[in-house]
């Protein structure tokens with residue numbers, strides 16, 4: 001089975017955090033956090049449609065300028081989400097440059113920025129040609145954990161505590177459509193872009209009794225074709241947790257958000273032997289990260305965002321996380 005999301009850390013575990021998630025066979029990606037993103041190619045950056053920022057400490061947000069630079073002058077709506085104070089932070093970044101020439105750009109580039117609070121979220125729109133001055137009044141909506149909902153996927157968040165609000169994220173596929181290629185060719189059809197349209201039809205709940213045309217080939221009844229070439233399995237779930245203090249309340253919220261994820265990327269900044277420093281700096285130890293992953297029953301855990309004090313000790317941080325994960329998962 002091919003997963004739809006192909007998550008990969010933007011940098012090594014001692015460098016700026018960030019998770020880049022391109023979608024299989026689509027020219028689209030989302031990203032969790034914008035630290036240093038120089039390792040991402042222009043091609044990858046331009047796939048990004050949605051950006052989710054945990055919090056605006058520099059190592060999580062310094063890449064905003066680079067991202068913005070690639071998109072300037074393009075026809076694109078870019079969606080950004082962040083915690084309380086995010087609108088002010090984005091406006092502060094935008095105010096750092098002069099925009100006297102952008103009115104001549106012919107393409108419409110717009111930023112749609114949402115600040116997430118417990119209970120509500122506020123969205124503000126900025127248009128490049130308008131020198132990124134906010135357009136229209138703010139849009140205020142209730143926030144019940146869901147940031148983005150599309151036919152095929154959703155992104156949820158939880159407001160966590162890092163001495164400032166910090167968001168944890170989960171991206172989840174509604175269900176997974178596996179194409180059985182030999183059945184496709186068995187019908188005399190080619191593997192091609194039409195399969196994406198076919199998947200979209202299923203995600204969009206199109207009437208299964210309606211006709212579906214495979215371009216220049218044949219017409220099928222959608223539900224019939226689905227039975228012959230597709231296998232529907234549970235959707236993929238990927239979660240991202242960084243910069244959180246270890247507390248009962250954070251732990252409970254994280255477990256709820258990342259429960260049974262296929263892959264959890266979680267900070268493990270300190271070793272358990274330095275738990276007092278972790279507490280002061282409002283970060284997790286590797287043991288605590290593994291415990292959360294185990295208790296949440298995730299299938300795979302990747303620790304990262306290691307403190308530079310452990311340079312050369314990567315295997316130790318990974319081992320402590322995994323030992324704790326196995327210890328806690330077996331107790332369930």
Ligand SMILES: [Zn+2]
Nearest residue numbers: 055057162243
């Ligand atoms: Zn931080």
Ligand SMILES: [Zn+2]
Nearest residue numbers: 057059060243
């Ligand atoms: Zn950090």
